[in-house]
Amino acid sequence: MEAEVLIVGYGPVGQLLSVLLAQRGRRVTVVERWPEPYRHPRAVGFDSEAARILASAGIGDSLDKFTEPARDHAWQNTKGETLIDHEVADRGHCTWPEALSAYQPALESALIEHGATLPPLRILRGYEAVGLADDGDRVTLTVVGPDGAKTDLTALWVVGCDGANSLVRTGVGTTMTDLDFSYDWLICDVRLHEHREFRPNNLEICDPARPRTAVSAGPGHRRYEFMRVPTDDPDHFGTVESAWELLRLFDVTPDNGVLDRHAVYTFQARWAERWRAGRMLLAGDSAHLMPPFAGQGMCSGFRDAANLAWKLDLVLGGHAAPTLLDTYTTERRAHVRHAVEMSVGLGRVVCMADPAAAADRDAAMLAARKRNIGPSAARRSVVKPLVDGLLRKDGQGRPAPYAGQAGPQWRVRRAGTTGLFDDVVGTGFVLLYAEDVVPALDARRLKFLDGIRTRLVRMVPADTPTADLAPRDALDVEDRYLPYLSEMDALAVLVRPDFYLFGIARDEDELHSLVDDLATQLNPPPAPS
Template identity: 50%
Template structure:
């Protein structure tokens, strides 16, 4: 058994959290040699993230663990924001089967998710995992990056990789070593986090709530089967030491019906959320992903989800580059993901400014303004944000409105077997058409799946795709491996031009 990193691999990933593990799987599935270096000798036993959305579930399914997600997660019913009097300020209802073929939102136990991803990684002979090894050095040497590590016994090891990805969290060594600056919006508050295991099953409707009570802003969310999380904001003038005791945790939990006789306190700890992103996500052959690249307040539940989108975006681009495409393709990773993350962070900050109010008068003004402008009835979650720039079609005759959108997912029937589109048709570059196409140009390095919506080919069981194309006035769309639309056309005669556009852009990089 190898005691520490050594030899050469195609990609070295620093950090074995959910983002590093997912990225490693997506690359291993494509046949690349991957090394994952993790400083912790054992998996972290406590949850951090508590949920993922439908798009993130779809991406996790793409890593081959979709069938096992139900064992560690539960669909969330909704997300309500309430004022101190219990009046609803914001009401979002989640569907059990949403736009992307999965629940709109699911609560989950993060250690179970990480264990599932690690078991999946163990099925690949081309993956090596080194736990208990701290990365202490990065050095580019020609077309390789030499990663220096130190084991728990103090022994030094190295592994050479064609590419290195820093997925090593908020205090990223990789980011610091690169000297990358960050943009910090300066929005941060201290909160007490209490993870609880309930002795008796209780119904929480809706699943997730924010209590916008200036006396103590409070978050109450599910965190997987049998578990809940309560978070309490530190009030002005309140010392952190006052909150860092189990007595303080039980005192704050008691009004919620949570006591030592009916629950087990798994953890109580204070944390400070931040709103920031790295200014540079790539330096030569080293890139950043996940919390190493961005941090955001928790109120939109998009921290881990954003990291999974990083992994999905980066994996297929690294695959093309490793096959011979220009390394400049990886610059579109930064362009695309940083723009989306900035938007997600700003939206999370906007929500945070609603809940993190401890002044009663300011809270009363806030409540009155929200209630005066609120719409009747519950809301549905918004679709995933489209890409506005990056590797997208520039075909003048294309359907511009579809470009960059995230394709929904429904059930289809192929070869007499029904199932979700990704499972039945396949994942990768997909050309989806309403009619047959006579000639499809070859794009070097791209394994294209051609799917025709027609009985006997791809039957649109839920009529998701027919209506989706019709909504844009398109007869064909070219979908990227991360489910974003590269481009769409309203005339089948333009399909070859659409493929040539992709080929031209890849060659031009």
């Protein structure tokens, strides 16, 4: 067979997943029914972790061409009173800004262009997937090409990145959990003729007469959104005339801006219970849909791709049993559920159309603001630790200390090059330590770590003389990694390729156990018959 992995759908998640697999040398064929890329944005931003994932896919140097820091976010009521405001940090836990606004068509172009440089990646545009079978030792995907002829494609695995009406999800046969939260919103993408300074840069107006949003959609682009209310004529609401009428609420007119796109979108809040059946897997919108209020729709799809790519690679390379792929559902479903529930919770505040209920909401939120009461940064965050899956566990089956946390990224220096850790050291499994632990690892454990391409990295102080540096050393130029290890009282930290911590070791015995535990979880012994 020509491909190891078939991907159905070549939107941003399919693009990212195909690149992450092809970079690892995996033969990938992507089937996309549309002959040309969609040239209008759907999502308008992503977070620090998503930026790190995109950089790991080889487009980090391109991000500043179509992104800008989100800067700030505020919610106001009808009177213009601020209910909530939040300054977005210029540096998130991955050094990239905590949140970035992005122009999605340019993002997709960057992924497509990079994918075109990878020989193992083949893209079939204008091919519609119409049938799928799991044959036990392979999958067969039936497609209809541009000439109307049917063709069967085979591979070892298939991943459905084929959206809300996913053919692959039908094959998986999963149930969906639906939170029954659905509203129609008119989406308007605008380019203004002249630059404006927006403060706040991202604004939710919680007006029961017309809930609405104005946010950055990347450099030179703005996104305006308006909820359909009961008094709207459904036939008129989605028209270009309606769009311009509503845009006047933000002083946007045909005289000062260009309406690139308008469309009515129905938000949904649902996720698949099962993301794998046999050799079929789901990612992105085929596995979950969420309202936009937490800005996590595309981010969640990127996390899917980052989680799945390295696991598929290990299975294809014979370094892990196929059961490893069951942890994909376990880990990603929990993350997605949190993101969907957070999005719905925020949406219930924004979408409140009853004036009396909205007045009560405003009073409560203004009182909380006056008393400086609000959710902590941890509660606001959608970056939650993993609580199950491929993690170091304690005796009760719970994550061991620090296991499952999102690993940070700072700047380091090695061999005369200074930059972000991933750019300087590389990606994949990382064993990070301050004291040289390599002599404590025997040949068997070192061979295992080498087999899964683990990078062994000793962090040393930034002022370490060059003559004292070993090949595995990296200078902690920001003095962040060494305190990080010290705060955890960690001799070594084992980081997964998707940047989440598998676990830590506080001494040599724990280090041996940590490495052995990863080896066992990747290739568990057969269950007793």
